[in-house]
Amino acid sequence: xxxxxxxxxxxxxxxxxxxxxxxxxxxxxxxxxxxxxxxxxxxxxxxxxxxxxxxxxxxxxxxxxxxxxxxxxxxxxxxxxxxxxxxxxxxxxxxxxxxxxxxxxxxxxxxxxxxxxxxxxxxxxxxxxxxxxxxxxxxxxxxxxxxxxxxxxxxxxxxxxxxxxxxxxxxxxxxxxxxxxxxxxxxxxxxxxxxxxxxxxxxxxxxxxxxxxxxxxxxxxxxxxxxxxxxxxxxxxxxxxxxxxxxxxxxxxxxxxxxxxxxxxxxxxxxxxxxxxxxxxxxxxxx
Numbered sequence: 093x094x095x096x097x098x099x100x101x102x103x104x105x106x107x108x109x110x111x112x113x114x115x116x117x118x119x120x121x122x123x124x125x126x127x128x129x130x131x132x133x134x135x136x137x138x139x140x141x142x143x144x145x146x147x148x149x150x151x152x153x154x155x156x157x158x159x160x161x162x163x164x165x166x167x168x169x170x171x172x173x174x175x176x177x178x179x180x181x182x183x184x185x186x187x188x189x190x191x192x193x194x195x196x197x198x199x200x201x202x203x204x205x206x207x208x209x210x211x212x213x214x215x216x217x218x219x220x221x222x223x224x225x226x227x228x229x230x231x232x233x234x235x236x237x238x239x240x241x242x243x244x245x246x247x248x249x250x251x252x253x254x255x256x257x258x259x260x261x262x263x264x265x266x267x268x269x270x271x272x273x274x275x276x277x278x279x280x281x282x283x284x285x286x287x288x289x290x291x292x293x294x295x296x297x298x299x300x301x302x303x304x305x306x307x308x309x310x311x312x313x314x315x316x317x318x319x320x321x322x323x324x325x326x327x328x329x330x331x332x333x334x335x336x337x338x339x340x341x342x343x344x345x346x347x348x349x350x351x352x353x354x355x356x357x358x359x360x361x362x363x364x365x366x367x368x369x370x371x372x373x374x375x376x377x378x379x
Contacts, residue, residue: 093130096122099137099303100147103296107147111221113251125259126268130305131313135271136262138297139283143223150249152218152225154186154193165193171200190214194226205229220248221258222283233257236264274314274342277364290364309343316340323365326373327353 097115100107127133141147156164158179165172172193174182182189191197194205195213206228207213218225224233227242234241237256247253262268265282280286280293301310321340328335332349347363354361357372365373 093128093133094304095119096127096133096137099133099300100141102303103137103300104141104146104148107144108150110150110249110251110254111144111147114221114254117251118255121255121259125263127259127262129272130301131274131310132268132271134297134300134304134310135267135274135276135279136259137300138276138293139279140221140258141300142289142293142296143218143283144221149223150219152223154189154214154217155184156182156189158183161189165189172198186217187211187214190217206231216245219245221254222261224248224257224261233260236260272315273317273320273340274310275317275320277366280364281366287362287364287366290362290366294364311341311343314341320346323350323370323373326377330373330376 096118097112100112100115104111122128122133127136144150158176161174161179161182162169162176164170165174167173167175170193174192178192182192190213191211193201193213194217195202195207196210197213202208202213205216205226207216207226212227216225216227216230224230224241230245230248231242233239234247234257237253237260239247239253239256241247241257248257261283267279267282270278270282276294276297277287277290280290297310305313317340320342321338323342324336324338324340324346327346327349328338330353332352334345336345336349342365350365350369351361351363353373354363354369357369357376359369359372
């Protein structure tokens with residue numbers, strides 16, 4: 093199996109030196125977290141490189157324009173519910189925007205992230221390989237890794253430590269099991285909290301897989317899973333044409349059938365059978 097650094101340097105030639113050094117010295121740490129198969133490594137790298145803009149982003153960039161602020165954090169789009177009249181003070185002002193979105197300016201999110209003091213929103217903004225966010229997460233990941241990330245958040249991007257919080261998050265989420273069944277939807281939801289950039293993550297995974305294991309499609313090498321078998325059988329029940337082979341492996345035919353159902357149900361057509369798609373399938377089956 094190729095080393096992670098060999099893949100990173102090919103996929104992300106402009107990656108920040110901190111990440112390059114972390115992956116160059118990271119073989120033992122990756123093995124410690126059992127990223128020892130092409131599927132596991134490819135899924136981890138796809139998420140890491142997406143979260144970091146192919147390794148170019150150390151810290152979350154919050155230098156947003158006013159229209160972008162409203163599109164991402166505006167009323168109806170985010171718990172911050174930023175209104176147009178607020179954007180003049182927030183546009184291209186990362187500390188102010190971070191405080192309004194993640195800090196005390198957004199009580200719902202600050203409580204979720206454990207941001208309790210003025211300035212925590214910016215101090216504990218997304219950082220590192222999987223963009224750790226929030227004082228509570230910095231504290232928790234630091235304790236797991238034997239680092240004082242709460243006091244020294246810059247350690248999350250230090251070459252000697254950058255992989256540790258990301259791999260701890262990966263392991264806590266039981267994401268090797270999801271990778272074994274090629275379940276990128278579950279991996280994305282666990283890492284991202286939703287499905288932001290789902291298509292880009294899939295495309296990045298495909299690009300990495302072509303390097304890591306070019307001899308067979310990823311879905312063929314994946315483990316069969318009962319959830320996928322349920323999905324295939326449910327789509328067949330709802331009239332998938334041609335009918336799917338119920339083998340528990342999500343290949344191109346299953347993806348096409350998911351897209352068919354999503355279009356039928358008026359959902360976003362991305363081929364990813366996430367929670368919303370599965371809920372709609374259950375509703376149709378119940379009806």
